[in-house]
Amino acid sequence: MVMRKKLHSCTEAQISIAIFDRMSFKNLSDKTFARLKVIVFLLALFPIVKLVFCAYLDILGANPIEKITRTTGYWTLLFLLVTLAATPIRRLFKWLWVIRLRRMLGLFAFFYGCLHFLTYLILDQFFDWEAILKDLIKRPYITVGFLAFVLMLPLAITSSDSMIHRLGGKRWRLLHRLVYVTAIAGVVHYWWLVKKDLTEPTIFGVVLTTLLGMRFFLWNKNRHAH
Amino acid sequence: MKSYKIKPISSSEITHPGLFYARRKFMQMAGGATLAALMPSTVWANEKLSASHNATYNLKDELTPYKDVTTYNNFYEFGTSKEDPANNAKGLKTRPWSIVVDGEVNKPKTFAIEELLKMAPLEERVYRFRCVEAWSMAIPWIGFSLNELIKRVEPTSNAKFVEFISLHDQEQMPGQKSSVLEWPYREGLRIDEAMHPLTLLTMGLYGELLPNQNGAPVRVVVPWKYGFKSPKSIVQIRFTEKQPISSWMQAGPNEYGFYSNVNPNIEHARWSQAKERRIGEFFKRETLLLNGYAEEVAQLYGGTDINSYF
Numbered sequence: 001m002v003m004r005k006k007l008h009s010c011t012e013a014q015i016s017i018a019i020f021d022r023m024s025f026k027n028l029s030d031k032t033f034a035r036l037k038v039i040v041f042l043l044a045l046f047p048i049v050k051l052v053f054c055a056y057l058d059i060l061g062a063n064p065i066e067k068i069t070r071t072t073g074y075w076t077l078l079f080l081l082v083t084l085a086a087t088p089i090r091r092l093f094k095w096l097w098v099i100r101l102r103r104m105l106g107l108f109a110f111f112y113g114c115l116h117f118l119t120y121l122i123l124d125q126f127f128d129w130e131a132i133l134k135d136l137i138k139r140p141y142i143t144v145g146f147l148a149f150v151l152m153l154p155l156a157i158t159s160s161d162s163m164i165h166r167l168g169g170k171r172w173r174l175l176h177r178l179v180y181v182t183a184i185a186g187v188v189h190y191w192w193l194v195k196k197d198l199t200e201p202t203i204f205g206v207v208l209t210t211l212l213g214m215r216f217f218l219w220n221k222n223r224h225a226h
Numbered sequence: 227m228k229s230y231k232i233k234p235i236s237s238s239e240i241t242h243p244g245l246f247y248a249r250r251k252f253m254q255m256a257g258g259a260t261l262a263a264l265m266p267s268t269v270w271a272n273e274k275l276s277a278s279h280n281a282t283y284n285l286k287d288e289l290t291p292y293k294d295v296t297t298y299n300n301f302y303e304f305g306t307s308k309e310d311p312a313n314n315a316k317g318l319k320t321r322p323w324s325i326v327v328d329g330e331v332n333k334p335k336t337f338a339i340e341e342l343l344k345m346a347p348l349e350e351r352v353y354r355f356r357c358v359e360a361w362s363m364a365i366p367w368i369g370f371s372l373n374e375l376i377k378r379v380e381p382t383s384n385a386k387f388v389e390f391i392s393l394h395d396q397e398q399m400p401g402q403k404s405s406v407l408e409w410p411y412r413e414g415l416r417i418d419e420a421m422h423p424l425t426l427l428t429m430g431l432y433g434e435l436l437p438n439q440n441g442a443p444v445r446v447v448v449p450w451k452y453g454f455k456s457p458k459s460i461v462q463i464r465f466t467e468k469q470p471i472s473s474w475m476q477a478g479p480n481e482y483g484f485y486s487n488v489n490p491n492i493e494h495a496r497w498s499q500a501k502e503r504r505i506g507e508f509f510k511r512e513t514l515l516l517n518g519y520a521e522e523v524a525q526l527y528g529g530t531d532i533n534s535y536f
Binding site for chain 2: 062128197199
């Protein structure tokens with residue numbers, strides 16, 4: 001509180017200059033970035049650590065399988081959106097280093113997506129292939145969710161530096177636009193599966209639309225500039 | 227004449243209702259049997275409610291644990307997540323409480339909850355409870371057949387349907403601030419369904435008064451229908467000539483029909499109803515036609531194609 005009062009006494013511009021000078025958010029030193037990356041990595045592991053911890057203590061509630069499905073699905077979508085936020089953030093704030101976190105964030109989306117899929121396959125259906133096939137064909141929310149997951153596979157496989165070199169930047173970038181399809185399919189999957197309360201799917205939808213809209217806006221501006 | 231200025235009580239001095247009832251409960255417990263004190267899990271338990279076990283309505287299945295029955299609830303009046311009701315229903319005031327019974331009846335009447343508790347011998351019945359979301363439980367309810375109450379008000383020949391209306395009070399039911407369903411919650415049955423002995427006017431479970439999150443102080447349980455057809459915290463029962471429109475029918479006309487009988491052959495618009503997960507079990511079970519009560523209730527549907535009743 002004291003801090004905030006002090007800050008109010010100087011102008012906004014002065015503050016931002018002061019902060020940015022001190023911390024130089026635009027360009028982080030290698031050491032700072034390495035630290036930041038470790039912190040983000042550990043934070044990104046928190047949901048799974050918590051889940052395992054609660055499972056161990058048997059405090060996942062009356063329907064643990066549902067809880068695990070929901071939690072892993074939620075974090076998959078969240079990491080997809082965070083990954084998609086990297087480019088707009090870099091462009092808007094000129095924080096170049098954000099893009100260097102993007103691969104890790106994207107891989108975390110894939111990681112939680114795998115857990116989500118495996119939860120469905122093993123815990124929920126227990127390899128009941130007939131039921132799974134029926135689900136895939138007849139349940140649009142499953143179909144679209146499965147599509148979102150499958151499209152993440154080539155992206156995860158080609159996420160390494162050597163794969164970028166092998167594919168060439170242009171083709172690699174083209175391929176990785178699939179993440180837009182995955183994110184849209186993921187949000188639609190959530191939207192279609194809730195029984196009645198659309199609050200959370202709506203929030204995810206609005207954020208995704210904003211992120212994609214910003215891309216379109218920047219792309220359009222760029223096109224006109226050239 | 228001397229006028230006194232009464233200092234208004236500041237809101238900080240008013241005891242939170244949850245705390246108030248918690249204290250009261252604590253005093254009741256302290257004053258009550260030491261037996262209660264010896265059972266660690268009964269700190270929040272409700273008053274005991276004695277009933278004779280009705281062996282006709284028994285299941286081979288193991289009972290779903292009390293903790294799961296009372297912490298995993300769909301009761302949108304208190305929020306849409308399963309844990310919300312147990313967390314948010316503590317302040318629900320269940321005394322005084324009464325049910326207005328009116329509409330197409332010769333003897334409309336308002337029944338106080340105390341009266342309902344004494345109206346007929348209380349029975350304990352173990353029923354399967356199948357939620358439309360494909361999970362299920364086995365629950366020892368306490369109550370008596372709803373027809374005991376219906377007989378007392380003498381429905382007229384115009385009474386073709388029964389509508390149940392739940393409490394509408396945003397202060398006590400914070401979930402009603404959201405328009406996720408149209409409030410108050412309304413459900414309905416055909417008169418013969420309501421008269422069927424299986425349809426239970428329910429005031430307790432697991433040997434105690436209904437916990438708030440399970441629909442205190444009085445609800446109806448219709449075991450051969452999906453859970454949402456078993457309305458909670460009822461304040462009015464109305465007999466009508468026309469088929470009432472329930473809250474869920476209004477919310478999703480193509481997903482929730484008036485009958486909504488448990489039926490593995492009729493899929494929900496978005497998911498299968500062929501199997502269910504019994505809470506506490508790993509492998510899914512096959513869902514039974516009319517939730518295993520076909521022998522008792524199939525004749526309500528003329529023995530004809532049960533699948534045509536949506």
